[in-house]
Amino acid sequence: MARSINHNANTGALPDFRNFGILLRIVLVVNGVALLAALLQVRIIGQWPTQFTENAALVEPLLILSLLVLAAAGGVLRRLPYAAAIVAVLAIELALTAALHTLGRNWFLVDAHALPRWLLIVALTTGMLLVYFDLRGRALSPALAEARLQALQARIRPHFLFNSINAVLSLVRQSPRRAEAALEDLAGLFRALMADNRELTPIAREVELCRQYLDLEQLRLGERLQVEWHIENMAPDALVPPLSLQPLLENAVYHGVEPSEKPGVVSINIYTARDRLHAVLRNPYRATGDHHAGNKMALANIRERLQLHFDVAAELSTRVGDGTYEVRIAMPYVKARKT
């Protein structure tokens, strides 16, 4: 359903009226208003259920109709500038109210003179909801998420950084050329980590980053780290959130390879199938896992960013079995635009 990239990135955008969560929130708020009205209307507090039912009988038809219309018009509305979209939504709501009022007057026994009052209530409730969704959109906007992301990136394992520098230092005297290559990898990695990571990036670039990272780890761990790449069926132009794979590999090495004396295989399988991009990462798993906090944090962060970019169309799942730990990511195959 939500195939398109969710661009609630820019502040001030209408919510997605086809999203279940949004619908649920609207229904709850509108009924909340009906309840509030009931509490204000009754003289004796005990009578509120009756009053609420009465209010609901009036509100519900309008609510259902509104949701249907908004869901249908959602695509068009979201393409309008925000100000115009707000006016459009308000106009739709008021028109629906007026229409229902005129047509349904006989069924619902509504007072003929009540129309202005209803229009006002509907306008206020709609306005309130729009403000709420706007605030919520801002709260979830990448600006905030990115701040959190940067906090995470600042936390790229110091363990990795210092061990890598130590490894490079060991090369400086014996094999300066390899030291050069390693420093270049390190620089590339940090450039990527410090880049503006809001935009999606082609998966080929993410793979390149992963290779640089794994080369550095290889330097330290030697043959204890075995890497298997399966990317023959990967569309290199597929767009992914930046740093959606590298942190997972870091986890794989830290938890799966480093704690073991025996060589461990990290396998990376990326393929495109039926308009979706899949990535499957596997590493050896030991039951006696300690410090998993870092792992959870990286996973939560990637999941959050996938959601931000692809909404419910992307998924990330993990599985433990058979001595291996597996992370699976699936997201829509969005092609990079040729520039």
Place this chain on the structure above:
Amino acid sequence: MSAPLRVLIVDDEAPARSRMRDLLADVSVELPVTIAGEAANGREALGLAQSGEIDVVLLDVRMPGMDGIEVAQHLQKMQRPPAVIFATAYDAYAIRAFDLHAVDYLLKPIRAARLQEALARAAHSVTPVAALQDLQQAPRACLSAAERGKVHLIPVEEVLYLRAELKYVTVRTAAREYLIEESLTRLEQEFQDVFVRVHRNCLVARAAIRGFEREGGESGEGPWQVVLADLEERIPVSRRQQHLVRELAR
């Protein structure tokens, strides 16, 4: 001038060992040192430490199999344990603990000057054993017993039971028995996933339990006993732990 300091390098990463060699070469200009050996893991390190005369062990903290803290604890069982200098790239927990217990450590990447300082101090320093026990985060991979000046490593997975007797704990493996000077309560805490207390003075390995039987045969009403793999001996289950028979019997 005194004899050169004999140093053992222990690190699981080859480049880190190579870097340490370079640094020791730099240091040796002012402080005479010789590299007495290199080990890529804890077991090798213990073997080398015992086969030759070693003054100082440069010990990486984070190593697979047996971490540096554990290696240091086993080393302390030697008759003349070498001084230990820990090296770590980054481990917030270990660094805090080292500072707390005033244990000397080096941060990777290591500077030659800092290494020289540490080596000079190490010649007359004592590693506090209690501090090492505190530093041990994860359960050890091995227990160690000192016999006639030699340290035996006993892999925890080979242990069938641990029984407290007076001031020692008997460690039973399928092959033989060892005596170690540790407290049963502490061992129980450290290895709670591995052993279960069946008696006030006895912990048995969960994985080794083959079943339970009554003392005095099938029909008997005697107290329960644990049957362990590869062992004739039966371990009595104390009255208070009878509930284990139901929980553990599969």
